[in-house]
Amino acid sequence: MRDPINHVTSVNQGTAIDPSLWNKLRDEDKDEASVASVSLTYWQDVSRRFRKNKAAMLGAIIIVLLILFALIGPLLSKHSYEEQNLSFANMPPRFDLYQVGDQYLYLHKNIKLYETTADGTLLELMSKNKEDMVKKQLVYTTISGDVIVDYSKKNTLILKDAKGNTLETVKNVSNQTYLLGTDHLGRDLLTRIMYGARISLLVAVIAALVNLVIGMMYGGIAGYFGGKVDNIMMRIVDVVSIIPLTLYVILIMVVLNSGLLSIIIALGSVYWVDMARIVRGQMLSLKEEEFVYAAKTIGTKPLQIITRHLLPNAMGSIIVTMTMLIPSAIFIEAFMSFIGLGVTAPMASWGTLCNEALESIRSFSYQLFFPAIAICITMIAFNFIGDGLRDALDPRLRK
Incomplete structure (x- = not known):
């Protein structure tokens, strides 16, 4: 609409208002006038700010991929987590190939010779024809003739043809049969890491449920009632928290034996x-608000005040705390399995995989690297999500 000030003469002087000032706005003027900030609710604003946090979104994407990796991955794998093939023990994810005629051969560190395809698919472990203990040589028979594995030099393996000429590697390929290699028993490392992810996600879900159910209600009741109730309940918390989690697991193992169930019960007992x-700290500050007094005035019961009024208002701090505690729970499970207090063989866990890899860390370091990097990536992803939620849920940052 045009500015009426430039077109209107003082009414006191008897001049009429220009009728053209009351014409309808043009469409382009309406569009310009309609530009305004959209009003968002608190949780819509939280969602918007969380999505703008690149690190938090990266963490969320990683966790989604981890869930798909753990749930769908084993269904697509050709190997099971307990399947053993000692012929293919300690196979690396990549290796060098030799070519003898039309055959491709892989010489293992353990002085074993394997026949493979050109792309790196393992075919079979070749049987040695004879062994010369004096010259420290092994003789294998191939389609194109005999080949000799010379191990006379310390920490060095040399592959020769029947005439004694040294053969050179033709290419380095990925292991197509076992993408991440195998362990000391010939089990597929990728499949075992997938099953380890299932255990870590299970521990994460249990930690979240324990925190939400026990921690929220216990802290909410202690903070709301205060006084003697608060003192007694928090002294119980102090007693529970000073006893190491390892001791809980050991005591539970005496009754239930070693396994994932022992860790789950231990986490359920003390992790809240x-x-x-x-939650208690949040209740102590929120219970003095006016809406709590209003609820008391109309006769609302204490449990309803805690669950319907206080806990929802403290949900921001609760979600952030829960998200930060989840990676800690995953690390605790991995550590317990690493020291032998977690899942038992043949079940796979990231901690047990790291423990099994220690014996051959110098020769086959990949067996420790892959489960360790899985633990690190998972913990970093959850920490990214926790940091993003902490910033998104902070009302002081709302714009």
Whole structure:
């Protein structure tokens, strides 16, 4: 609409208002006038700010991929986590190939010769024809003639043809049969890492449920009632928290034996104490708000006040705390399995995979690298999500 000030003469002087000032706005003027900031609710604003956090979104994508990796991956794998093939033990994810005639051969560190395809698919472990202990040589028979493995030099393997000429590697290929290699028993490392991801996700879900159910209610009741109730309940929390988690697991193992169930019960017994402390602090500050007094005035029961009014208002801190505690729970499970207090063989866990890889870390370091990097990536992803939620849920950052 045009500015009426430039077209209107003072009404006191008896001049009429220009009728053209009351014409309808043009469409282009309407579009310009309609530009305004959209009003968002608190949770819509939280979602918007979380999506703008690149690190948090990266962490969320990694966790989604990890879930798909753990749930769908084993269904697509040609190997099971307990399947053993000692002929293909300690096979690396990449190796060098020799070509003898039309055959491709791989010489293993353990002085074993394998027949493969040109792309790196393992075919079979070749049987040695004879062994010369004096010259320290092994003789293998191939389609194109005999080949000799010379191991006379320390830490060096040389492949020769029947005339004694040294053969050179023709190319370096990926292991197409076992993409991440195998362990000391010939089990597929990729499949075992997939099953280890299932255990880590299970521990993450249990930690989240324990924090939400036990930690929230325990801390909410202690903070709301205060006084003697608060003192007694928090002293129980102090007693529970000072006893090491390892001792809980050992005591539970005496009754239930070693395994994932022992770790789950141990986490369920003690992992809620940090959440309880956080929720208690939130309750102590929120219970003095006016909406709580209004709820009391109309006769709302204490449990309803805690669940319907106080906990929803503290949900921001609860979600952030829960997200930060999940990677800690995953690390605890991996550590317990690493020291032998977790899942038992042949079940695969990232901690047990790291433990099994220690014996051959110098020769086959990839067996430790892959499960260790899986633990690191998972913990970093959850920490990214926790940091993103902490920033998104902070009302002081709302714009």
